[in-house]
Amino acid sequence: MEVKARHISEVNRMDYEEFIEVFGNVIEHCSLCAAAVWRYRPFRDVKHLHEEIGRFIDDLPEAGREAILRSHPDLAGRLAGLGKLTSESTREQKAAGLDGLTQEERTQMATMNNQYREQFGFPFVICARENKKEAILQGLATRLKNSPQAELAKGIIEVKKICYLRLLDLVEHEGVESRL
Structure with missing residues (x-):
């Protein structure tokens, strides 16, 4: 569109x-x-x-x-698999190559997404249009080590990037x- x-x-x-x-x-x-x-x-x-x-x-x-962070979908998550993302999220995740994850990458992403959500209470948010799948997977692994306060701040920074684009x-x- x-x-x-x-x-x-x-x-x-x-x-x-x-x-x-x-x-x-x-x-x-x-x-x-x-x-x-x-x-x-x-x-x-x-x-x-x-x-x-x-x-x-x-x-x-x-x-x-x-x-605001909880309003975002998991990257390459259940909604993406069902084709139920917003048109904006669909385009952004596709641009990052998240529609072409291998089964191993999909499993890794799902595991870390779940761990992240359990740890912080909201989904991992990163500006997919500024990243590719490898950087997203690495960012998720790295950010799991952050404090809840740091992740809230980082997530909002990423939301603002998404908004700007x-x-x-x-x-x-x-x-x-x-x-x-």
Whole structure:
């Protein structure tokens, strides 16, 4: 599905419902984030929109930030196997090569995903578009050694990266950096 990028002036003219429809999944399954920042229009550019979403997330209590992480699917997990990921997650996981895991890699990923979820209470989140399967598997193994506080912070950083790339898909961004 090809997404039409909108000019920031068009974004600023959107009513609340249209804004939620367009930006409601820049944070996976969390349209509340888009709903919360709509009131900050007009946005100067896509970076300003991203900054407002990031500020909203940062201002959430710990439980709210954990809930944002819990809204993400396991990488190469059950939902991916059933074809039930969002279109955004499907594209991102495919770009990282997670749709082409060997059986051994799939087993390793599932084991570590389960261990991670048990240890931290939310799924492992990494910006798949900035990584390939090998780096994701290594990152998962490495991050299992972190403290819960470090993982909450790291997970939110990754969520913001995912959000930024999704925003770049939706908003024209000539002259704006394509990475954070």
